[in-house]
Amino acid sequence: MSDWQPSALQLERLAYRRRRTVRSGVIAAVSTVVLVALLAVGIGSTPGWPRVRETFFNVERGWEALPVVAQGLWLNVRVMLVCAVLIVVLGLTLAIMRTLRGPIFFPLRIFAAAYTDVFRGLPLLLVIFLLGFGVPALQLRGLPNEAVIWGGAALVLTYSSYVAEVFRAGIESIHPSQRAAARSLGLSHRQTLRFVVLPQAVRRVMPPLLNDFVSLQKDSGLIAVLGVIDAIRAAQLETAEDFNFTPYVVAGILFVALTIPLTRLTDWVARRQGWYGGGGGPV
Amino acid sequence: MNLRSAVAVLATLVVVAVSACAPEDESSGTPSPSGADACSKDKLALKTAGAFTVGTDKPAYAPWFTDDDPANGKGYESAVTYAVAKSLGFAETEVKWQTVQFNAAFAPGPKKFDLDVNQISISEDRRKAVDFSSGYYDVRQTVITTAGSKIADVKSVAELADAKLGAQVGTTSYTSLRDVIKPKQTPAVYDTNDLAVQALKNKQIDGIVVDLPTGFYMTAAQLDNGKIVGQLPAGGQAEQFGFVLEKGSALTACVSKAVDGLKADGTLAKLQQQYLTAEGAPELS
Numbered sequence: 001m002s003d004w005q006p007s008a009l010q011l012e013r014l015a016y017r018r019r020r021t022v023r024s025g026v027i028a029a030v031s032t033v034v035l036v037a038l039l040a041v042g043i044g045s046t047p048g049w050p051r052v053r054e055t056f057f058n059v060e061r062g063w064e065a066l067p068v069v070a071q072g073l074w075l076n077v078r079v080m081l082v083c084a085v086l087i088v089v090l091g092l093t094l095a096i097m098r099t100l101r102g103p104i105f106f107p108l109r110i111f112a113a114a115y116t117d118v119f120r121g122l123p124l125l126l127v128i129f130l131l132g133f134g135v136p137a138l139q140l141r142g143l144p145n146e147a148v149i150w151g152g153a154a155l156v157l158t159y160s161s162y163v164a165e166v167f168r169a170g171i172e173s174i175h176p177s178q179r180a181a182a183r184s185l186g187l188s189h190r191q192t193l194r195f196v197v198l199p200q201a202v203r204r205v206m207p208p209l210l211n212d213f214v215s216l217q218k219d220s221g222l223i224a225v226l227g228v229i230d231a232i233r234a235a236q237l238e239t240a241e242d243f244n245f246t247p248y249v250v251a252g253i254l255f256v257a258l259t260i261p262l263t264r265l266t267d268w269v270a271r272r273q274g275w276y277g278g279g280g281g282p283v
Numbered sequence: 284m285n286l287r288s289a290v291a292v293l294a295t296l297v298v299v300a301v302s303a304c305a306p307e308d309e310s311s312g313t314p315s316p317s318g319a320d321a322c323s324k325d326k327l328a329l330k331t332a333g334a335f336t337v338g339t340d341k342p343a344y345a346p347w348f349t350d351d352d353p354a355n356g357k358g359y360e361s362a363v364t365y366a367v368a369k370s371l372g373f374a375e376t377e378v379k380w381q382t383v384q385f386n387a388a389f390a391p392g393p394k395k396f397d398l399d400v401n402q403i404s405i406s407e408d409r410r411k412a413v414d415f416s417s418g419y420y421d422v423r424q425t426v427i428t429t430a431g432s433k434i435a436d437v438k439s440v441a442e443l444a445d446a447k448l449g450a451q452v453g454t455t456s457y458t459s460l461r462d463v464i465k466p467k468q469t470p471a472v473y474d475t476n477d478l479a480v481q482a483l484k485n486k487q488i489d490g491i492v493v494d495l496p497t498g499f500y501m502t503a504a505q506l507d508n509g510k511i512v513g514q515l516p517a518g519g520q521a522e523q524f525g526f527v528l529e530k531g532s533a534l535t536a537c538v539s540k541a542v543d544g545l546k547a548d549g550t551l552a553k554l555q556q557q558y559l560t561a562e563g564a565p566e567l568s
Contacts, residue, residue, distance in 0.1 A: 137481070147471070147482070226487075227479070228471065233452065237452060237472065240457075
């Protein structure tokens, strides 16, 4: 077979395709460079640009604000990590409660449904105020008073209702034949859920789950209304000093810098674990 | 891909970007008060001849007034007003008080009063509508709390360093909290003072840093058992209360001169000591 040679026609075809590819690449590159250059020149030559650059992109000011903003971000990160674990646990529990069958589980189903309805509907800020100022106002002994704890609790309540629905969608997307097959092999309902349904469901909902966690990371800043200083509040305090908005940009860059690696890491883990099964994935 | 249309789009973008409008000219007029030496009583342009008409809101709160009666000469603003009237040559009986709503005091237009005194901060924006005299009071930052809290009996700034304190974002109160008290715990920072009050009621924080007038209001009206811990040492910021006069009033320069005189001879400091410091807002060492 080694003496096989592509036909002249095939070679011509390949060469043509290569030429088209190169041509597309060159056009794309030139068009991108020209667009970026024109935008840079266009924005740079607007009369307000020096002021905008001074107000939003002052490197020196940003560098000065970085330690304070980063310290605030550390709070966001801690809140996010702790809440994320609780949200997954609570969300999954709620989703399972809601997918249980049989009349005996009716109260659990109705509770889970009511829970998701209420906390998905309530604006997060309202829940934060209710828990963060309302619960400490009860002056109950033994309950913590710290704003961070109650702010975190509000995040967990709200986000677990989103995540529960994501998990439920995953669970219900598993074809009934899977359950039927599992039961016919002698697995109990619990075992079916544990070994057949959930693993597939979780794989399928990985992207929307990640979406929720990126969102959580940003919303973790909302608990600043309770008085704690997160990255955005730290930037706000810096900005109030001299009305230079660069600290906000710094906070934005830090948030993005946190999100992008997280996304790539999840993609990598997903690929490694072969999580792109069932639904298709790279062919 | 249609190259021609792409180029057209780019060209449009550039034209739009470059043809952005030029910045506006910023011009500012400088008010020129007539510093004439015509402040003798008979030369003053008064609203009512022979009477010095002064407006303030009702109810008139302590410690700026006492017993809701501006005419008794007690309370800081009442006392300062009588001192100004005296240095302009009026007898106490010639000072006539009238009720003027806070917002009406600096609304544009003609006024019925010669001047208004109502804890009104001097600001450049308000100066467009009315005249201000020189400031008769520099707003000071204070720490407030509730009775029984761990900082309720604190006497010095140093003792506050261990407390969990709050302030409103973007205020000079926060700057004072950070720079004067230098707290060991991260301060709590709220969007509004009302949220800070809620947190204080909940005992989530030990105290709030606010300016003294707000402190008097919070401890009197918003908090049960509210208590002013004390005034922080004066900082560099200079928010001031001033008398409000009609825009372009011929009296402004004379009233300012009187206020400056009272400041120079120590009368203002003495009255602050008598009515503010002694009335529950001690100085923190």
